Amino acid sequence: MNVFRRTMATSASSFKQAGKVVCIGRNYAELNSARPKQPFFFLKPTSSILLPGAGPVIRPKGVDLHYEAELALIIGKTVRDLQESDVQGALDAIDSYAMSIDMTARNIQNEAKKKGLPWSISKGFDTFLPISNPIPKSAIPNPHSIEVYLSVNGKVQQQDSTELMLFQIPRMLSDISKVMVLEKGDIILTGTPKGVGPVVPGDVMRAGIRVDGKEIEESKIEVA
Amino acid sequence: MNVFRRTMATSASSFKQAGKVVCIGRNYAELNSARPKQPFFFLKPTSSILLPGAGPVIRPKGVDLHYEAELALIIGKTVRDLQESDVQGALDAIDSYAMSIDMTARNIQNEAKKKGLPWSISKGFDTFLPISNPIPKSAIPNPHSIEVYLSVNGKVQQQDSTELMLFQIPRMLSDISKVMVLEKGDIILTGTPKGVGPVVPGDVMRAGIRVDGKEIEESKIEVA
Ligand SMILES: [Mg+2]
Ligand SMILES: [Mg+2]
Ligand SMILES: [Mg+2]
Numbered sequence: 001m002n003v004f005r006r007t008m009a010t011s012a013s014s015f016k017q018a019g020k021v022v023c024i025g026r027n028y029a030e031l032n033s034a035r036p037k038q039p040f041f042f043l044k045p046t047s048s049i050l051l052p053g054a055g056p057v058i059r060p061k062g063v064d065l066h067y068e069a070e071l072a073l074i075i076g077k078t079v080r081d082l083q084e085s086d087v088q089g090a091l092d093a094i095d096s097y098a099m100s101i102d103m104t105a106r107n108i109q110n111e112a113k114k115k116g117l118p119w120s121i122s123k124g125f126d127t128f129l130p131i132s133n134p135i136p137k138s139a140i141p142n143p144h145s146i147e148v149y150l151s152v153n154g155k156v157q158q159q160d161s162t163e164l165m166l167f168q169i170p171r172m173l174s175d176i177s178k179v180m181v182l183e184k185g186d187i188i189l190t191g192t193p194k195g196v197g198p199v200v201p202g203d204v205m206r207a208g209i210r211v212d213g214k215e216i217e218e219s220k221i222e223v224a
Numbered sequence: 225m226n227v228f229r230r231t232m233a234t235s236a237s238s239f240k241q242a243g244k245v246v247c248i249g250r251n252y253a254e255l256n257s258a259r260p261k262q263p264f265f266f267l268k269p270t271s272s273i274l275l276p277g278a279g280p281v282i283r284p285k286g287v288d289l290h291y292e293a294e295l296a297l298i299i300g301k302t303v304r305d306l307q308e309s310d311v312q313g314a315l316d317a318i319d320s321y322a323m324s325i326d327m328t329a330r331n332i333q334n335e336a337k338k339k340g341l342p343w344s345i346s347k348g349f350d351t352f353l354p355i356s357n358p359i360p361k362s363a364i365p366n367p368h369s370i371e372v373y374l375s376v377n378g379k380v381q382q383q384d385s386t387e388l389m390l391f392q393i394p395r396m397l398s399d400i401s402k403v404m405v406l407e408k409g410d411i412i413l414t415g416t417p418k419g420v421g422p423v424v425p426g427d428v429m430r431a432g433i434r435v436d437g438k439e440i441e442e443s444k445i446e447v448a
């Protein structure tokens with residue numbers, strides 16, 4: 001059992017060597033939020049990745065810290081200028097999956113939005129990207145029909161199907177790869193369902209993925 | 225001579241393995257532009273790095289492409305929570321320098337600013353970060369007193385001393401390292417002096433650094 005755990009951890013640790021982490025914004029329908037005409041995206045630094053067991057998430061002083069539970073794609077090969085219609089190409093580009101939490105300094109982000117400034121600070125603090133162990137591709141036969149959930153102190157706050165994505169994976173990978181080449185090891189966060197909210201130090205977040213109602217062991221994140 | 229060139233190129237190629245590229249925004253006084261109260265910064269993906277001789281810069285369709293000539297710092301060690309007053313600590317964190325051009329899709333950036341959206345797309349296209357060969361630290365005794373220049377088709381467009389930086393290197397590294405740990409190989413772009421402007425395909429950009437009026441050979445960028 002210990003040996004197994006160590007193997008898993010080593011595997012997740014390769015996430016730290018990712019070339020980049022690209023995150024899709026506003027990708028689930030929500031009340032009071034305009035549906036974007038096209039996907040938009042931003043970068044988190046790889047230095048913000050928090051490996052399984054490496055918590056806690058650090059809340060910077062004065063920060064209104066929010067969780068955003070997201071399915072992550074781990075890219076398996078070089079992809080340039082993918083066409084949106086190339087669904088098979090998009091699925092072939094995925095090496096594996098992970099569960100992730102796009103931690104966000106909401107007050108800093110809101111201020112940046114108001115001033116037209118970059119999001120990098122609000123999204124990029126150390127420990128702002130808790131990630132699970134890698135999930136084998138075979139465990140997720142259809143990434144557009146899984147359940148993503150997150151609870152805080154045992155209370156479920158996010159729980160929705162990836163069916164509700166506004167832009168599906170082929171469109172995301174198409175739009176990103178027309179701007180930035182995707183490379184083996186790159187990590188894509190696919191956006192968060194409704195229910196984002198604040199956490200304070202000591203709160204315990206649990207997040208994961210269910211396929212046909214069944215929890216995927218590797219997807220489990222537990223972090224204070 | 226060929227051997228020497230090859231050695232330099234190999235050395236620049238390590239830039240592609242950088243963990244992150246952090247760029248300071250608006251760091252020189254300009255007409256019609258408010259002086260920020262504190263430095264702000266954003267990320268460019270390492271996939272946007274264009275090594276010496278690897279041009280041209282690709283202008284995406286419909287993009288108003290602008291150059292921004294910037295001194296780059298190459299980080300030599302792990303730095304967390306640096307104090308602004310720790311000038312020696314800041315200088316010790318620098319392994320070497322490079323010249324760089326922060327290519328920007330200005331129309332996309334302006335649109336993002338207006339809508340409060342991230343800057344990542346406007347700053348992150350492939351080839352949007354031409355960089356020079358590494359400049360040995362010893363070649364730049366004082367990074368706050370060198371001349372950064374850029375010409376387009378032989379006409380000088382930017383040429384200013386780094387004395388004019390609004391926030392100097394210790395302040396930059398302090399502010400960044402309080403958000404994101406800095407790691408060996410990370411690249412910091414220190415902002416651009418006045419004179420940014422558009423280029424179109426075929427235009428030849430030349431950029432570099434002068435110390436006491438003397439060109440630094442390794443700093444030269446020539447890219448179409
Ligand atoms: Mg998010
Ligand atoms: Mg990297
Ligand atoms: Mg710039």
